Amino acid sequence: MKTETTIQGLTASLSPARSSRKSIGFIPTMGNLHQGHLNLVREARKLCDVVVVSIFVNPIQFGPNEDFDNYPRTLEQDRHLLAEVGCDIVFAPSVEQMYGKQPRLTNISVSDITNDLCGLQRPGHFDGVAVVVTKLFNIVQPNFAFFGQKDYQQLAVIKQLVRDLNMAIEVIGVPIARAEDGLALSSRNGYLSEQDRQTAPVIYKSLKTAEHDLQAGQALSEVLAQIRASLTDAGLVIDYVEARSPMLQKVDQFDQDVVLFVAAKLGKTRLIDNLQVKHSA
Numbered sequence: 001m002k003t004e005t006t007i008q009g010l011t012a013s014l015s016p017a018r019s020s021r022k023s024i025g026f027i028p029t030m031g032n033l034h035q036g037h038l039n040l041v042r043e044a045r046k047l048c049d050v051v052v053v054s055i056f057v058n059p060i061q062f063g064p065n066e067d068f069d070n071y072p073r074t075l076e077q078d079r080h081l082l083a084e085v086g087c088d089i090v091f092a093p094s095v096e097q098m099y100g101k102q103p104r105l106t107n108i109s110v111s112d113i114t115n116d117l118c119g120l121q122r123p124g125h126f127d128g129v130a131v132v133v134t135k136l137f138n139i140v141q142p143n144f145a146f147f148g149q150k151d152y153q154q155l156a157v158i159k160q161l162v163r164d165l166n167m168a169i170e171v172i173g174v175p176i177a178r179a180e181d182g183l184a185l186s187s188r189n190g191y192l193s194e195q196d197r198q199t200a201p202v203i204y205k206s207l208k209t210a211e212h213d214l215q216a217g218q219a220l221s222e223v224l225a226q227i228r229a230s231l232t233d234a235g236l237v238i239d240y241v242e243a244r245s246p247m248l249q250k251v252d253q254f255d256q257d258v259v260l261f262v263a264a265k266l267g268k269t270r271l272i273d274n275l276q277v278k279h280s281a
C-alpha cells in the first residue's frame with residue numbers, strides 16, 4: 001500500500017491504473033478509521049481494481065465552534081487498518097496541498113436538501129463537503145465512490161451533485177456499521193465519557209422501537225414524540241428528530257417508506273443516526 005501526500009504524487013501513482021483502464025474506487029474520509037469506514041473499503045475492494053482512500057480533515061466543513069482543531073488525527077493507526085483491508089493507495093494531503101495559498105473564490109452549493117436537518121444546525125457545512133468532495137473527485141478521478149448511509153443527508157447531497165454536474169462517477173451508499181449495542185460507529189464516539197457511552201445506544205433503541213410502532217400502525221407524530229421523550233429522559237439534548245421520505249421530502253404520515261433521523265448532543269458530543277423504515281403496502 002502506498003501513501004501519497006501530494007496531488008502530483010497521487011497522480012503519478014494512479015497513472016498506470018488509468019492507462020490500463022483499471023477501475024478506480026474511492027473512499028473519502030477524515031481518518032480515525034473504524035469498521036464503518038473499513039466496510040466502505042471492503043465494498044470498494046469487491047468492485048474495483050484499484051482502491052484509493054483519502055484522509056483529510058476538511059477545515060471548510062467545520063463551523064467556528066465545532067471540533068476541527070480537536071478532531072482525532074491517527075494516521076499511522078489508520079494506515080495499518082487500511083493495509084489490512086486491501087487499500088492500494090492512501091491519499092493524506094495537508095490543508096495547504098488541498099487549498100493552496102491563493103484564496104478560493106468558487107463555492108458549490110446544493111440547494112433544498114441542504115436547507116434541512118444537519119444543514120439547519122450546521123450552516124455552510126454541506127457547501128464545505130461539496131467543495132472538498134468535488135476537488136477530491138477531480139484529483140482522484142474515480143469510477144466509483146463509496147459513502148456511508150450513516151451520513152444519509154451527505155450521501156443524498158453527493159448523489160445530487162454528481163447528477164447535476166454530470167460527473168462520471170457511480171456513487172454507492174453503504175449501510176451503517178454499528179457497535180454490538182447498536183450505537184452507530186463514529187470517530188466522534190471517542191469523545192464520549194464512559195457514562196455517556198453507556199447512554200448513547202438509546203438513540204438506536206428508540207429508532208428501533210419507533211420502527212416497530214410505526215409498522216404496528218401508530219401515528220408518525222406520536223412515534224416521533226416518543227423518540228424525543230426517550231432521548232430527553234436519557235439526558236440527551238435534541239437537535240432534531242424528524243421523518244423524511246428516502247429522497248428527503250417532508251412527510252406527515254407513514255404511508256410510504258420513511259427515514260427517521262436523529263441528531264442529539266450527549267455532553268459536548270453531537271451524535272447522528274438514522275433508520276430506514278419500510279412501509280409494506
Ligand code: AMP
Binds near residue numbers: 178
Ligand atoms: P468521516 O470520516 O466521518 O468523514 O466518514 C467517511 C465516510 O465513512 C463517510 O462516507 C461516512 O458516511 C462513512 N461512515 C462513517 N461512519 C460510518 C458508519 N458507522 N457506517 C457506515 N459508514 C460510515
